[in-house]
Amino acid sequence: MQRGLDRPGESHVLEAYEAAGGYRAIRKALGMSPEAIIEEVKKSGLRGRGGAGFPTGTKWSFIPRDSDKPRYLLCNSDESEPGTFKDRWLLENDPHLVLEGMMVAAVAIGSHLMFNYFRGEFTYPLARWRAAVEEAYRKGYLGKGIFGSDYDLELVTHYGAGAYIAGEETGMLESLEGKKAFPRNKPPFPAVEGLFRSPTLINNTETLATVPWIVENGADSYVQYGTEKSRGTKLWSCSGPIGRPGVYELEMGYDLMEFLEGDLGGMMEGVELKGIIPGGSSVPVLTPEECRGAKLDYEGLRERGSLVGSGGFIVIGDNMSAVDCLLNLAHFYAHESCGQCTPCREGCGWIEQLVQKILDGRGTQADLETILRVSDLMAGKTICALADAMAWPAVAFIKKYPQEFAALCAEPVDMNELTAAVGRHDHILPRAS
Ligand SMILES: Cc1cc2nc3c(=O)[nH]c(=O)nc-3n(C[C@H](O)[C@H](O)[C@H](O)COP(=O)(O)O)c2cc1C
Ligand code: SF4
DSSP states (O other): OOTTTTTTTTHHHHHHHHHHHTTTHHHHHTOOHHHHHHHHHHTTTOOOOTTTOOHHHHHTTTTTSSSSSSSEEEEEOOOOTOOHHHHHHHHHHHHHHHHHHHHHHHHHHOSSEEEEEOOOOOOHHHHHHHHHHHHHHTTSSSSSHOOOOOOOBEEEEEEOOGGGGGGSSHHHHHHHHSSSSOOSSSSSOOHHHTGSOOEEEEHHHHHHHHHHHHHHHHHHHHHTSSSSSSSEEEEEEEEESSOEEEEEEEEEEEEEEHHIIIIIIIIIITTOOOEETTTTSSOOOOOHHHHTTTTEEEHHHHHHHHOOOOEEOOOOOOTTTTTHHHHHHHHHHHOOOOSSSSHHHHHHHHHHHHHHHHHHTTHHHHHHHHHHHHHHTTEEEEEETTHHHHHHHHHHHHHHHHHHHHSSSSSSOOOHHHHHHHHHGGEEEEEEO
16 A cells, blocks of 8 residues: 555655555546545445544545535544554655545535644654655646546644544544534534534545555456455554564555564564464453464454554563553553543452452452443543543453462452452453344
């Protein structure tokens, strides 16, 4: 899907992008009907790469065409999920690909004003992006009558203040409107009532960057990659004690262990695999046994009790404590909760305090059971999914590494009772549908 990579160091420049076939898809799209573009994206089976995996073409078709309000396109470049850095890679190395994807999406929904919302800390990607947008305006690819057509298309780049919650789509709308990024209750969904109460299409950066290839080569070509339900390719940002960390593009359905032991160069010398969080910090961790035979696609990971999420592939070595890992996550979510919903505001902080207590050697069996109970009271009961993003890892870490938690407690833990407590609450974890 990337372009211009045959000119290392220049892939972000318009000339290199065009020399590699860039901006052909938007020229083609301008000659197609909006319905035909949407149909092509629907047929491709592309699913949103921002976390939820919602079918992209279907989402585009929800934008009403009969509304007298303006329609907006919003690219979600907030990427703040721990362990996730694939959108940053795209914005730094292939900004024109993201821009072209945005243009195609805008034309498909009849939008004449697009926004790209950047994470506040993304200064380098932002500089690359701004340079690319300037190039596009100078060439007449943005502005009045793009590419010599009669279609006007403007773009606003906005950068946030570094809040994870601004990545949640309705929090992002609030932030763009100049308010705190407090997520909205849904419905109405942004497609119907989004930015300034107008229909708004929100897609992740990678989702949009995938669109030019589909429109240029056709959905029939795209569906040749991946599996029946998880089509195409996906970016994975890989970190941890591995030989070759970085961003990788894989065909959906790739074998997880083949990826780890082959492409990623395996574990660093002297470190054994303890677990993998395959889709960014919000999804449940997998043990080495669960990793074996797992496929990297929506159904494959769900079948193992985890999710594709944001594609942040975090490898955990046996030199790291599972309790420490959970504390790290709990600290993040407690800090990032916007505080609107009681279960999330209180629950994230509570879990953080209890895990800290256990790590300090002061914890008890009752504390472990409280973490499980509180997680259960959080998942699926709040305005947005940040609460689930805390609850799933908490239950998964205790379920999969109970001995490590028990070993740090001040008093002996009855493992049978702890297993029973896990059994009462692990229904919140993702399962094969
Ligand atoms: C707490 C929270 C943070 C999120 N952060 C991001 C983010 O940084 N980038 C992103 O694309 N989606 C993020 N999402 C998901 C968005 O709400 C939304 O589903 C996504 O942008 C839709 O794009 P897609 O259909 O292309 O996946 C987040 C969701 C939640 C609940
Ligand atoms: S779940 Fe948490 S982050 Fe989301 S709206 Fe409620 S309090 Fe805010």
